[in-house]
Amino acid sequence: MQELFVGKMNVNFAKEILSWRYEAPYDFYNNDLDTDSLNEMLENPYYSVLDSDGELIGFFCTGQSAQVPSGSMFGAYSEGRVDIGIGMNPGLTGKGYGYTFFSFILNHIQNENSLPIRLTVAKFNHRAIHLYEKLGFTKLMEFSNDSTEFIVMDK
Numbered sequence: 001m002q003e004l005f006v007g008k009m010n011v012n013f014a015k016e017i018l019s020w021r022y023e024a025p026y027d028f029y030n031n032d033l034d035t036d037s038l039n040e041m042l043e044n045p046y047y048s049v050l051d052s053d054g055e056l057i058g059f060f061c062t063g064q065s066a067q068v069p070s071g072s073m074f075g076a077y078s079e080g081r082v083d084i085g086i087g088m089n090p091g092l093t094g095k096g097y098g099y100t101f102f103s104f105i106l107n108h109i110q111n112e113n114s115l116p117i118r119l120t121v122a123k124f125n126h127r128a129i130h131l132y133e134k135l136g137f138t139k140l141m142e143f144s145n146d147s148t149e150f151i152v153m154d155k
Contacts, residue, residue, distance in 0.1 A: 004057060004104045007048040013056055014041040022090045025124055028148070029087065040065065049105065057097075058088035060105045068120050068150055074143035076152045081118040082109060098131045106135065106155075116154050123149040 007013070018033040018041070031037050040046075044065040049058045060066075066085035067077050077083065088101055109117060121128050123142065129151065137153040144150065 002051040002053070004101070005050045005052070006108050007050050009041055009046040009048055009059070011038070011042065013048045013059070014038050014046070016056055017041065017059055017087065020087070020090050022093070026090070026093070028122055028124075049101065056089060057092065058086060058101055060084055060086045060109075062109065066119065068143075068145065070145040071120060071143055071150065071152065074141070076120065076141060076143055076150075077118075081116045081154060082113050083118050083120070084109060085119065094127070098128075099134065102131060102135060118152060118154040120150050120152050123151050129153075 015033060015038065018031045018037050020030070021027070022029050041059075041061075044061065045063050046059055046061045046065065048056055049060065051057050062082055062084055064083070066083035071077055084105070086102060086105055088098065092101075106117065117137075118140070119132065119137065121132065123129075132153055135155065137155045140152045140154050142149060142151050
């Protein structure tokens, strides 16, 4: 994987991300390209991750945008941590790029903030959980909404 860069989210990147399609079971992460989803990405702390050719590799978001809304009912999101959510171009997933991609994002966030980092992952996503554990994340708690079980982890 080439050198990576953080960029501002823009309409073109947001539309591309919202059009990404993951294969099952990761299709859970597919989004709709609609006005609400576009506004979510443009009006909140979402960032593009680009390679040296300016190609969109993935994205990350921080704060409330990275939280699963129902998690608050279970006390999953106490203060004093930076919540992060990530997404990688589906054409690059499962090819061993995750460690480099997520390490880059973690380094970027840790350079901007000294708080512990927290993330929420769907419990079925063993591939991501393995990556997060390799990078020093540990499980804080679990919760579920109507359709999915989640694990909250921090570093």
